Amino acid sequence: MLIDTHVHLDSFPDHEIAAILDRGQEVGVGLVICAGTTVASSVRSVDLSRKFPSFFSGVGVHPMDITTPLVSKDYQTLTGLAEGEKKVIVMSEIGLDYMEGMPDRGWQFPAFREQINIARNMKLPIVFHSREAHKDCFRVLREEKGYEVGGVMHYFQGSLEEAKEVIDMGFYISIARPIFRLPHLQEVVSKIPMENIVIETDSAPQPFKKNRDNWTEPRYLRPITEKIAELKEMDVISVETALFQNTKKLLSEHWDVVEKFVTEI
């Protein structure tokens, strides 16, 4: 069974989510973990986890979406969501984004720090986003003791050195579709231990792609798994088993909640 550790399915209407989950299930994707990007999207994601058995949730505010500084009420809402629903199993999606046009770094830093603290208090693994900000991201995670709960560097596209640093901090490397087009990432995957890898699709609506069939969905975990097997010269079943065990370890504090919905392979 494959687990998509990072999706944004809350951006789809409910009937589409049902169909997307079904298409994933047809190729063995048994469970998805949806990331909140704003307080409102975190609320919706948690609601969806109550509606769909195979849908689990993160809560968090994405650095791109910090259009006004976060205030204590925002942090209280995120904490309340995590306290109120057992299917909230990660702090996601939080981090730093230095791309041009992104929100003021003076707003991003306190939001990242405070959300790491919520994660530690709630024992939620941290799924973090870093764009052009790896050095500061790793530093803040260390300063705020993010390693106490560990987590995932989501949509990893960095170097081998960065992958090693992330692993040393006690975090997993999450591999997504860039594995098909980035030769340096293929090399990273071939060199890092299998036990440090999880997978995701980051699925969200992609209206810029004219053909709806090409939109990224959790079902793409199947070819990603096959690609990892090829790069690591392993058989697909062994890779699938390792990915499952890695995700189980990542979610160990909350595995009792997840276990009811999974059949181990």
Ligand SMILES: [Zn+2]
């Ligand atoms: Zn994301």
